[in-house]
Amino acid sequence: MKGPLALSIGWRFYRARQSNSFISFISFASTAGIALGVAVLIIVLSAMNGFERELEHRLLGVVPQADIVGVSEPIANWQSVAEGALLIEGIRGAAPFIRMQGLVQKPGGFQGLAVVGIDPKEEIKVSTLAQFMSDASWQSLGQDENHIVLGQSLLTKLGLEVGDTLALYVQDMDPEAAGSLRAAKSHRFVVSGAYNLGGELELTTAYIPMQYAAQILNMKSGVTGVRISVDKVFDAPVKVRELGYAQKQSVYISDWTRTQGHLYQDIQLVRTVMYLVLVLVIGVACFNIVSTLVMAVRDKASEIAILMTMGLSRLAVMGIFMVQGALNGLLGCGLGGIIGVSVALNLSAIASTMEQLLGIQLLSADVYFVDFLPSELHGSDAVLVIVMAFVMSLIATLYPAWKASQIAPAQALAGR
Incomplete structure (x- = not known):
């Protein structure tokens, strides 16, 4: 009671x-x-x-959750790397890419730009980038032409619109002398679209067709690297190491905790x-x-x-x-x-x-x-x-x- x-x-x-x-x-x-x-x-x-x-x-759906990049030479047989990645439990997709650094002219100077060559058919397996641009922009990246897709913030900063052309200065690697560099070459691109993601990525990253990127770098075969997506983003460091250690050639290993972990x-x-x-x-x-x-x-x-x-x-x-x-x-x-x-x-x-x-x-x-x-x-x-x-x-x-x-x-x- x-x-x-x-x-x-x-x-x-x-x-x-x-x-x-x-x-x-x-x-x-x-x-x-x-x-x-x-x-x-x-x-x-x-x-x-x-x-x-x-x-x-949003962000980790676009930037690489993890990737492996060839150290002294491109990854020649990226298909076998992708197949090996899918055999690792927890990795749900793999796609090739070609990456280069360039300069684009803007009012008052130049803007540094990371240019990534992708194949939309493969990229969709590891990225949600297509969700942040129009279908026409996404499809333009599958054509072997001088198309480029910029971030909306950079497009506004440069005062450009879809359909305009821009000059991109890219260092040209000498295929006959590994490691030596020629003078930067100017390449003309047609702005085929823009992606609207927000943040710093819009100002620093552009996308072009992977086949055209290979022509610019005189890369007759192979790709810069292979990026992967995982079921659980916090497993990315472990999974990419398991994939990297299985490769016969020397590769750099990176994951999102290094680039976006802050x-x-x-x-x-x-x-x-x-x-x-x-x-x-x-x-x-x-x-x-x-x-x-x-x-x-x-x-x-x-x-x-x-x-x-x-x-x-x-x-x-x-x-x-x-x-x-x-x-x-x-x-x-x-x-x-x-x-x-x-x-x-x-x-x-x-x-x-x-x-x-x-x-x-x-x-x-x-x-x-x-x-x-x-x-x-x-x-x-x-x-x-x-x-x-x-x-x-x-x-x-x-x-x-x-x-x-x-x-x-x-x-x-x-x-x-």
Whole structure:
């Protein structure tokens, strides 16, 4: 009977707190603080999840998840390398590429550019690049012509449009003397399209047909390297090493953790810092529960004494005030959870509306790899935050409840 009795009296004490306006205010502040901390923490974690999703599906879908490149000579039989890659569990695709560095003229100077020659039929096995350009642009990369597809940001920066021509300066390797270089040659290209991905990649990378790239480099056979895609992006370093060690010729091994790993580390750092800060916010709100209960104990000292003279145990007295404090925490967690989940599910739309109303841009595509605020709510994150906040609020009730159980009935009634 102690449990239900403590619960009933605790509920009545919780409702009766309205009789003391100051205690009610502190109680409201603690509930609001917990709700705010829970809501913001759920929203922040959802935003970080969204950035991770976009990093994996957007950026890592276009840049190589991993690749192997010939050291002193091209990879001659790339088909056998691709077949060997598919035999490794966890690798889902492999495609050849030819890579070169070039300079394109822009107003006021030159712009460095990484030019990648691809075969659309093979590239689609390892890349989602086709999703970020028109079908006509993608198909133009399958023709053995001087077509080039630039990032939309670079196209705008150069003041060009689809159909215009540009001069690209590329170092010409001397096929008869390995390692020696001729003077850079100028090659004319027709801009056949643009891709719109966002971020630095748009300014630094262009795509051309792989056969035409081979002609520019006098590469009669072979390719620069083979890129692979994996089922789980974090397995890329292990899988590409397994593939690279199986090759007979010397190859360079690279994966996305070397080229784009800083983005993932930045996301994790922000997640950790924000998690700690907001947990402290919830902790401060829980301290308000301590203040509320300490004042409630002093306010209800005579009622507690009467109950104890009627036979209520000290353990039951602790339960009464733990219930009262837990109700504050439960209400705050519930409100915070509802608000946090609701906002997290509509965060992208809310951010877009704010941008339109205020005339600002929260994320610039020229700086970040996305130009919108992504969000992905994980149920486990919401449950973890709510449970953590409730446990913290429950722990905060222990000391005031213990102090209430130590009240001496005779002294409390004598001073009434």
